[in-house]
Amino acid sequence: MSSNDPLLQPFQLKHLTLKNRLMTSSHEPAYTEDGMPKERYRLYHQARAEAGLAMTMTAGSALVSKDSPPAFGNILAYREEVVPWMRELVDSCHQHDCKVMIQLTHLGRRAAWNHSDWLPTVSPSGMREPAHRAFPKTIEDWDIERIVADYALGAEHMQAAGLDGIELQCYGHLIDQFWSPVTNFRDDDWGGTLDNRLRFTHLILDAIRESVGPGFIVGLRLVVDEQMENGITREVGLEIARRMVAGGQIDFLNVIRGHIDTDAALTDIIPVQGMAASPHLDFAGDVRRETKFPVFHAAKIADVATARHAVASGKLDMVGMTRAHIADPQIVRKLAAGREQDIRPCVGATYCLDRIYLAGEALCIHNPASGREATMPHEIEDKSADPKKFVVVGAGPAGLEAARIAAARGHQVIVFEATPQAGGQARLMTLSPRRREMIGIVDWRVEQCDKAGVEFRFNTYAEADDVLAENPDIVIVATGGLPNIDILQSGNELVVSARDIIAGDVKPADEVLLYDDGADHPGMQAAEIIAESGARLEIVTPERQIAPDIGGTNLTPYMRKLLPRDVRFTPCRRALGAARDGARIRVKLGSDYGDFESERLVDQVVVEHGTRPLDEVYFALKPLSTNLGAVDYDALIEGRSQQVEKNPAGRFKLFRIGDAVASRNIHAAVYDALRLVKDI
Numbered sequence: 240m241s242s243n244d245p246l247l248q249p250f251q252l253k254h255l256t257l258k259n260r261l262m263t264s265s266h267e268p269a270y271t272e273d274g275m276p277k278e279r280y281r282l283y284h285q286a287r288a289e290a291g292l293a294m295t296m297t298a299g300s301a302l303v304s305k306d307s308p309p310a311f312g313n314i315l316a317y318r319e320e321v322v323p324w325m326r327e328l329v330d331s332c333h334q335h336d337c338k339v340m341i342q343l344t345h346l347g348r349r350a351a352w353n354h355s356d357w358l359p360t361v362s363p364s365g366m367r368e369p370a371h372r373a374f375p376k377t378i379e380d381w382d383i384e385r386i387v388a389d390y391a392l393g394a395e396h397m398q399a400a401g402l403d404g405i406e407l408q409c410y411g412h413l414i415d416q417f418w419s420p421v422t423n424f425r426d427d428d429w430g431g432t433l434d435n436r437l438r439f440t441h442l443i444l445d446a447i448r449e450s451v452g453p454g455f456i457v458g459l460r461l462v463v464d465e466q467m468e469n470g471i472t473r474e475v476g477l478e479i480a481r482r483m484v485a486g487g488q489i490d491f492l493n494v495i496r497g498h499i500d501t502d503a504a505l506t507d508i509i510p511v512q513g514m515a516a517s518p519h520l521d522f523a524g525d526v527r528r529e530t531k532f533p534v535f536h537a538a539k540i541a542d543v544a545t546a547r548h549a550v551a552s553g554k555l556d557m558v559g560m561t562r563a564h565i566a567d568p569q570i571v572r573k574l575a576a577g578r579e580q581d582i583r584p585c586v587g588a589t590y591c592l593d594r595i596y597l598a599g600e601a602l603c604i605h606n607p608a609s610g611r612e613a614t615m616p617h618e619i620e621d622k623s624a625d626p627k628k629f630v631v632v633g634a635g636p637a638g639l640e641a642a643r644i645a646a647a648r649g650h651q652v653i654v655f656e657a658t659p660q661a662g663g664q665a666r667l668m669t670l671s672p673r674r675r676e677m678i679g680i681v682d683w684r685v686e687q688c689d690k691a692g693v694e695f696r697f698n699t700y701a702e703a704d705d706v707l708a709e710n711p712d713i714v715i716v717a718t719g720g721l722p723n724i725d726i727l728q729s730g731n732e733l734v735v736s737a738r739d740i741i742a743g744d745v746k747p748a749d750e751v752l753l754y755d756d757g758a759d760h761p762g763m764q765a766a767e768i769i770a771e772s773g774a775r776l777e778i779v780t781p782e783r784q785i786a787p788d789i790g791g792t793n794l795t796p797y798m799r800k801l802l803p804r805d806v807r808f809t810p811c812r813r814a815l816g817a818a819r820d821g822a823r824i825r826v827k828l829g830s831d832y833g834d835f836e837s838e839r840l841v842d843q844v845v846v847e848h849g850t851r852p853l854d855e856v857y858f859a860l861k862p863l864s865t866n867l868g869a870v871d872y873d874a875l876i877e878g879r880s881q882q883v884e885k886n887p888a889g890r891f892k893l894f895r896i897g898d899a900v901a902s903r904n905i906h907a908a909v910y911d912a913l914r915l916v917k918d919i
């Protein structure tokens with residue numbers, strides 16, 4: 240794309256020239272160590288900076304006070320030791336002319352009290368937040384004084400570290416907990432009139448300005464319409480924005496619409512796959528028009544065409560493409576080089592965000608290098624000194640990734656795929672309209688493979704002889720798995736798999752028992768299809784909650800489909816057996832909690848219990864390989880090539896990746912492939 244691309248034009252923010260219109264909005268990937276942004280954190284932002292991003296808004300909710308304890312690995316901005324760590328990060332980004340700011344906050348009621356310093360949380364009126372469940376104390380005058388000073392100190396630390404600016408988080412956190420009638424029903428100087436509700440904000444801005452001076456950039460990431468009963472309306476939100484601008488203390492508005500006090504509400508602010516793209520863009524444009532002030536905004540602006548439209552149409556000054564940069568930090572580089580088609584698409588899986596709560600770190604479902612910059616490359620630049628012939632069996636995510644990396648390394652690659660199309664289980668997921676965006680994981684890889692000269696042989700169920708006929712140096716078995724439904728003590732022949740339902744191979748019956756012992760998407764995806772068919776559905780699981788491996792934002796669309804329908808949820812029950820009873824099936828249920836048996840009589844039993852590896856070709860080839868299939872895990876982890884020699888008479892090296900090894904997920908599959916093949 241030529242330099243007249245609206246996205247590649249600079250933006251002047253006060254004294255600061257942002258070299259293009261793309262930024263990442265604040266997002267806490269939970270890569271901190273002891274609350275500090277150390278090497279992993281720095282390299283993550285540096286990767287975006289090197290690739291041409293104009294500005295990175297670091298942290299997510301960097302904390303200014305001890306009674307705002309980390310909810311998801313947040314940076315502790317109140318500690319002085321943060322200064323040198325942030326300085327290193329800033330310097331590494333500034334080297335590439337990428338500006339660095341940070342989001343500061345006090346979480347107020349949006350935190351838990353039962354860790355860190357075990358201090359009570361605070362909020363204006365002591366109201367509990369459903370998502371974090373702490374019962375906060377009602378904030379007192381001395382708390383306010385203390386927290387205002389803490390904001391000023393946090394800002395001072397960031398200025399000392401050389402940052403270009405800060406933004407204050409004002410949606411769902413303490414500042415706007417004062418603004419909103421939902422969380423503030425005080426009748427003293429801090430509640431009631433808008434002047435009173437804004438008093439805390441003005442004190443903070445005054446204190447910050449006193450400590451950092453007028454030149455430092457300070458912005459607000461603020462809610463302008465809470466879109467909830469009794470909440471901040473659009474009119475009030477705009478009035479708040481106008482007053483903030485008129486106060487002369489701030490330099491930009493980063494616009495939010497919605498509320499975040501429940502997982503479901505958060506999902507409307509950070510929409511997942513299947514939800515509308517850029518849902519708040521026009522609204523952010525309205526705020527820009529009404530305030531005539533620099534406006535930033537991010538919410539599922541996942542592709543550069545929409546981002547370009549946002550700038551060209553005057554809706555935004557800076558476009559946040561946050562998850563898009565987790566999926567591909569090289570967006571700007573590729574854009575500037577006319578390689579827009581090579582951008583790895585963000586498919587909205589929101590594995591990244593859900594993982595900060597579920598597993599303590601953000602990872603992209605299909606970019607295993609994001610957050611692993613110290614060890615994993617985003618782009619394969621080094622060709623192998625010793626080009627080889629690869630045969631990859633299976634064109635699901637694991638096989639495609641292995642083929643893509645091998646071809647990028649300069650190897651010759653042939654891929655055998657039994658079906659007419661690439662994609663494997665990932666393609667299966669896309670059969671549900673709501674998960675269609677997942678096809679990007681497949682399509683992008685196929686396109687990259689095509690460009691690099693990978694030869695695909697579809698409709699070819701490769702047996703060992705087919706592989707041997709190619710005389711390969713390296714064989715990668717990525718054959719995936721088949722539904723594992725042989726898990727009942729009796730009656731396994733009477734059940735169908737969740738994947739049969741998703742594929743449309745089996746239609747839902749009238750009354751269905753879905754036994755979800757997988758705890759992840761396939762069970763819920765099947766549940767959605769069954770419920771939508773009009774069937775009566777009972778979801779039984781041995782877990783103590785529904786689908787515990789699905790995070791809050793991903794669970795939301797499932798619940799929105801299931802709850803209005805005839806669905807019963809039964810946790811803590813294990814399916815033991817099934818037996819015919821006339822035209823119906825009698826299911827025996829037990830429980831891990833004791834000898835509590837019960838029965839159900841239904842028309843259909845659907846079971847989800849992951850997959851079992853499709854590994855015949857692997858075991859057929861194993862005795863013929865030099866390494867007998869063995870992987871040196873230390874070499875794999877440390878980034879060295881695989882040198883295992885167990886069978887000198889062997890003809891090739893053999894590796895098995897993805898679900899062909901064990902039932903896991905797409906991230907595991909592509910990570911298996913990347914870290915193995917990048918060193919061959």
Ligand SMILES: Cc1cc2nc3c(=O)[nH]c(=O)nc-3n(C[C@H](O)[C@H](O)[C@H](O)COP(=O)(O)O)c2cc1C
Pocket residue numbers: 264265266267268298299300342408460508509510537538539540541559560561562563591592595601
């Ligand atoms: C892993 C992750 C952590 C996030 N943490 C924060 C946060 O601490 N503060 C914040 O204002 N937004 C946070 N966000 C929201 C993003 O700033 C952004 O609003 C959201 O991802 C929507 O933009 P996108 O569609 O471009 O990703 C987070 C997002 C992700 C993916």
Ligand code: SF4
Pocket residue numbers: 562563565566584585586587588589590591592602603604605606
């Ligand atoms: S996990 Fe999904 S939403 Fe998150 S960055 Fe990756 S593709 Fe995008």
